[in-house]
Amino acid sequence: MDFKQIQELIKMVNKSNLSELSIEEKDFKITIKQKEEVLHHTVAAPVVHAAPVHAAAAAPTVAPTEKKAEEDTSNYITIKSPMIGTFYRKPSPDKPVFAEVGDEVAPGKVVCIIEAMKLFNEIESEVKGRIVKVLAEDQTPVEYDQPLFLVDPS
Secondary structure: OOHHHHHHHHHHHHHOOOOEEEEEEOOEEEEEEOOOHHHHHHHHHHHHHHOHHHHHHHHHHHHHHHHHHHHHOOOOEEEEOOOOEEEEOOOOOOOOOOOOOOOEEOOOOEEEEEEEOOEEEEEEOOOOEEEEEEOOOOOEEEOOOOEEEEEEOO
16 A cells, blocks of 8 residues: 555545544555544633633634635635644754745645654645745644645736
């Protein structure tokens, strides 16, 4: 089983309701398990609502910012995370980042790495253009379909 096939299996498990998938071939065995992160996020949400003064103060500030971002980014293409994992902008700590704001990208160019279950998956651009914004912080967890980069296709 090659690396691309393993990536596809991870994608399929992430999109499905399966909690675990095991495959055995001759001298090769792989087990893919989903994390229960959604529950942790659900538990954390009530804590924010427990302090209504802070939540009410933060909500009006965030809402106009989101509206401005939507208006400004209407002609941009978003590169999204194809899986759950940890987002890395560099191949290793002593190497330069894959893609910086202002860099040109083309289909097939690696823009980041997402680590999922000790596997480092290179994420390639599927669009041609110039990166205008990096939307995820380096070395932070990302969710499936989470926006990672904004690309100006013009």
